[in-house]
Amino acid sequence: MSSGWSSTDMPDLTGRVAVVTGANSGLGYVTARELARKGARVVLACRSAARAREAGDRMAAEVPGARIEFAPLDLGDLASVRDFADSYPYDRLDLLVDNAGVMAPPYGTTADGFETQFGVNHLGHFALTGLLMPVLTRTAGARVVAVSSMMHALANIDLNDLNSARSYRRWVAYARSKTANLLFVHELARRVDAQRCDLVVAAAHPGYAATNLQTAGPRGEGRRAAERVMEAGNLVFAQSADAGALPTLYAATAPGVRPDSFTGPSFAMWRGAPAPSWRAPWTRNDTMAQRLWAESERLTGVSYDAVLPA
Numbered sequence: 001m002s003s004g005w006s007s008t009d010m011p012d013l014t015g016r017v018a019v020v021t022g023a024n025s026g027l028g029y030v031t032a033r034e035l036a037r038k039g040a041r042v043v044l045a046c047r048s049a050a051r052a053r054e055a056g057d058r059m060a061a062e063v064p065g066a067r068i069e070f071a072p073l074d075l076g077d078l079a080s081v082r083d084f085a086d087s088y089p090y091d092r093l094d095l096l097v098d099n100a101g102v103m104a105p106p107y108g109t110t111a112d113g114f115e116t117q118f119g120v121n122h123l124g125h126f127a128l129t130g131l132l133m134p135v136l137t138r139t140a141g142a143r144v145v146a147v148s149s150m151m152h153a154l155a156n157i158d159l160n161d162l163n164s165a166r167s168y169r170r171w172v173a174y175a176r177s178k179t180a181n182l183l184f185v186h187e188l189a190r191r192v193d194a195q196r197c198d199l200v201v202a203a204a205h206p207g208y209a210a211t212n213l214q215t216a217g218p219r220g221e222g223r224r225a226a227e228r229v230m231e232a233g234n235l236v237f238a239q240s241a242d243a244g245a246l247p248t249l250y251a252a253t254a255p256g257v258r259p260d261s262f263t264g265p266s267f268a269m270w271r272g273a274p275a276p277s278w279r280a281p282w283t284r285n286d287t288m289a290q291r292l293w294a295e296s297e298r299l300t301g302v303s304y305d306a307v308l309p310a
Helices: 024-036 049-062 078-086 116-138 150-154 169-193 213-221 222-234 246-253 287-302
Strands: 015-022 041-046 067-072 095-098 142-149 199-206 262-267 271-276
Touching: 015 024, 024 041, 024 095, 024 199, 041 049, 049 067, 078 116, 078 199, 095 116, 095 246, 095 287, 116 142, 116 287, 142 169, 142 246, 150 169, 150 199, 150 246, 169 199, 169 246, 169 287, 199 246, 222 262, 246 262
Parallel strands: 015 041, 015 095, 041 067, 095 142, 142 199, 199 262
Antiparallel strands: 262 271
8 A cells, every 4th residue: 555645546436426425524525525526426425405515515616527416314214224225316336435423422312213323323324335235236346435433442342232221431332333333344345255246345444533523512512611622632633634534535446455454544543644554353353243233134124135145
């Protein structure tokens, strides 16, 4: 992997179709914009139509001629996830970027009753990817990229309390949801390999990137002091959203990306050009990944078996 890789090194993507969740701001916005800059048709899969359209207008101004469109998707509502997949209009899907997420909110539940971080960050994307798997596996050279976090290292999942019903600590729950992303990639990559599918499944993380993800929680709760701390951290320590999106763009487009790889910033998992990233050993545990998969199928009602049997 080149230490100087940047978005200018991305291949031409004309004729490709990409879906990016949470594309209206932060890392998702940059990811979608750069994919469009290289010629891809990009579906901005977002919960808020107003914010998505505002982002689309800004993107069109930055990338004249960009082929972008909005499609509603609320990852905290499995009915919305199914509606998105059912209405997907194209006969190919070259790239699915599972990017959207929430970080350390107070305890809450999704429309389906799942703890918010586990429900949005993991289960919503698990269901979306499964429902789109038929078109992904029909598309030669397709990729799925899940955006995890270096924060996954704080905690393994608890299979006996996936929804944090017994105890909720917001940062532990966030870390567990990001571990779940990596376990999902691990098991999905294994299934893809077993079926000899022409599909690459990989993960990426942004290091510490300055986005609204850090401040959204404190702002929503009215915790002004915590919001100021996050804003200061973004100013002093974080790299830009443009830099933070590079590992995702690398995993999504660079040649030779290995299945079940984890790409992040080169300097201490914190900042810098894309490079192979350390991951906690529990994120490669086959038994844990398969048990989480089974529970995820049960909770979402989405099975991959017709396309990717165990």
